[in-house]
Structures are given as structure tokens and as C-alpha cells.
Amino acid sequence: MLRLLTNWLKNAIFAIQEYVQLQAATIRGVFSRPFYFHDVIEQLDSIGLGSLTVVLLTGFFTGAVLALQSGVTLDQFGARPFVGRLVSASMIKELGPVLTGLMLAGRIGSGIAAELGSMVVTDQINALRALGTDPVRKLVVPRVLAGFLMTPVLTVIADTVGILGGWIVAVYQLRVASSLYWQSITEALYINDAWMGIIKPFILGYVIVTIGCYVGLNTKGGTQGVGRATTNAVVAASVAVIAVDYFVTRLLFTLLY
């Protein structure tokens, strides 16, 4: 039992060490040559544009259901017109970044792990190295940059369509006046909320993609291993999104408020 625990601890520490090393190599790759610019553009398109549909749908329905649920609750206090406040505050500060993060963990975390995992088990990563290309610079750096830059953009889009979804429910189902909805949204928004809503996605995007890359590049065991890596990447990235969100929120509360 003790041996099992020791082995587990050793493996965990080794994994953390390798993950940190990958991040160090990635950061070095961002600021030094060679830099594969066209791969960055390709990944911006794949991660950003490719995730747009899922983020639009998630954001819209989250905002809509938020308005519906909070409208019912607010009714008990006769505060239905304030539904916009709840929608905007929840979407921008918390739900927008976290749900976008979770969607991206499912979509790009798994995709990256599967793609890099397949490349590992078919010797394509070794072929890259044999051809004089550093896989971290070629594969990891573009994905990390794209995840880091596109997650905030996607979050803002999710926030926007979420508020729009909330507006549709507020106006057509809850019968709140449109002007009242928009007024309560702007009244409840503070600049620090916007900062919180925009800083968090940068960190979440970075975490999701680095986890996907790390898990993918450490794939072992053929096609079965690729499947395992994909699942592990989604689970680890999803848990990381929730956990990192908590710690970053605490930090930002200390710094901003």
C-alpha cells in the first residue's frame, strides 16, 4: 500500500515537473526563433472560428435560462425588472468565462490531445524532430498562443449573446420592458467586473491548451492510448477550469476590489 502511494506520488511529481518544463519551453518558444507564424494563424482560425458555434449556442442558452430562472426568483420580491442586472453580472463575471472555458476544454482540449497523441503513436513527432523541427515550437506554441488570445474573444462573444438571450426571455416571456432590461444591465456593470471577465479567460485559455498539449505529447499505447489521452485531457482541463477560476477570482477580488 505504501509502495503504491509512493509510486503514485513520484508519478504525480514527475508529471508536474514535465508540465512545468513544457510551459518553460513554450514560453521560450514564443520569444525566440524559429517562430512558425502561419501555424499560429491556422490555430487562431481553428480554435477561434472553429469554436464559435458551440460558444454562441452555449452563451445564448445560458443567458436565456439565467433570465428565466432569476425572473421567477426575483418575482417573489417583486424585483422582476432587475433581471438584467443578474444576467449581466453573472454572465460577465462568472458564467461567460467558466462556461466558455468548459466548452473549449471539451472541444479544443480533446482535439489537441487526440491530434498530438496520434502524432506521437505514429512516430510523426519523432519524424518532426528528425527533420530538425522542435515539436514544441511547431505544435505547442501556436496552439497555446491561439488559446490564450482567442478564449477572451470567445468569452466576450458568449457574454454578448448570453445577454441577448436574457433580453429575449426578459422581454417576450417575463414581459420586462426592453429599455428597463438594458438600463439595469448598464447600471449593474462596473469596470472592475469587466476586468475580471476579461482577465480570467486569458488564464483559462492558457491552462486548457497547455493541458491538452501536455497530455497529447505524453500519449502511450497506440490508438487505445489516444482515446485515453483524449478523455484525460478533457477531464483534467475541465477540473482545472473550475479550480483555476476559483483561485483567479480570489486573486482578482484582492487586486481589483
Next chain:
Amino acid sequence: MATIAIRDAHVPEPPSTPDRAVVVFQHVSLSFDEKVVLRDVSFTLLPGHTKIILGASGSGKSTILKLILGLLKPDAGEIWVHGSRIDRMGEDQLMAIRRHLGMVFQEGALFDSLTVAENVGYKLYEETNEPLEDVRQRVEQVLGFVRLGDQIDKRPSELSGGQRRRVAIARAMAYKPPTLLYDEATTGLDPITATTIDEEMVKLRDVENVSSIIVTHQLRDAFFVATHEAVRHGDQIAITPADQDKSDQAEFIMLRDGLITFEGNAAELRASTDPYIRSFLS
């Protein structure tokens, strides 16, 4: 058939060594967990020579190629490639060494997301400043060389197993490295195509002085490369049976459980009375 000029400006000359050896293994050992893969392996590859590594599956043949490329590190011993000791090098330093090495991987290891042309020209497109037109011309040239000129815009998934292997060979040749490593290059190819590849290996070695290490199960191909030579007659290159000196430049290594059990030329291998070698050859 047209041949390809191997020396070109974009590949720097490998550094010279005191004994001019291309690859030197000195008492190299490697284990994965409890399993010993290589034990005290030593050999030397000279410029323009060929090493043919034979052995059963799991005997450590492919591992030797990965060690030469620096994709794996030995537990003990020294590995020298083109005059540089590589077993202690970091990844950045190894990149410079790998410019002198071309590798044909066991299953091709083609990049699925790229076309055949992009695969073959990968290094020239990504890692050099060659004009795109020149790269395209070179890609067409090497694809013609392996008779896949008509597949240039296809994806690897659209090719047969044999075609994928030939694209892998074209990719390894494209940037004209002075040393080529073949990991089961002819396995899975029909005899006619395999002979074509064998001839290319011979031509590259004899006409362009490319050193090579060939890992194979295919005895027919191994003996073909060892016992033939390429001779230039004007613009034409003919493949003829090799004389004794040329045959001696192709040396066989037989691996068994990570140990070298035989080292010698084709005639010595055929004459061996070792029961394991006899059973392997039969």
C-alpha cells in the same frame, strides 16, 4: 532514370573527424525499465559505407537509429555522429546534427494533415529559406525518383502502404543529407518497387557517397544492397554486381537480444555456421 545531385549549398558540410567516421557507437547500452534493449553495442560507420542491421523483432535494431538521431539517450556508452558526441547533447544542439541525417521511419510517419508535396518538401519549406519554386522543383524531382510524381497533391491517407513508404523515402532524400537511416524501408513493398528502392540506396551510396544504415528484415533487399554497386556511364547510371572492395563496404550486423552476435560482410554472413544466423538466413 534521372538521378539527383546530392550535395547542395543549403546543407552545411558535416564537421570532419580524426578518423572520418560518420557514426561511432562505443559500448552503448540501453534499457527500458527492466527490459535490456541494447548491451555493450559498438560499431563504426565510415563515409560512403553501408551498415545493414539484421535481427528479430524487438532485438533493438530500430532503437539504434533513434539513438543516432538523438531521439533516445543511452544509459551507458558514447555515440558520435559526424564528429560530435551526441549522447550528452541537448535538443537544440541535436537539431544541428540532424541536418546531416535523413531518416525513413518504419511506418512512414508521414504528416497526415499535409499533402504529399508538403510532406516531401517539409524541411525545405519550413526550415530553410529556399525559394518556393526551387523547393517545388526538388519535390517533383524526388517524387519522380520514387515514381510517385502523379500523387503529388494527394494526402497520405489516399495512398497505399507501399506508396506511403516511398513518400517517406522521398522526404528523407529531399534535403540531401549525407547520411541516410532506413528503418525497414522496403518492408511492405512489392518486389519490383522494393528493388527500385534498393537501387536508389545503392545509387545514393555509390554515386553521391551517401553513408547509410539499413535496418531490415528483408534479406533479399539487404543482400541486393550489399552485393551491387552503381556505376556512372556518362549520363546513365548502371547497377551492376559489386566487386569485392565495394562489397566489403557494406557490413552486416546481426543483433540478438540487444547484443551484436555477428559483424562482417555478405560472404562472411552467408558462410557463418552460427545456428541462430543459419536459422535467420534460411
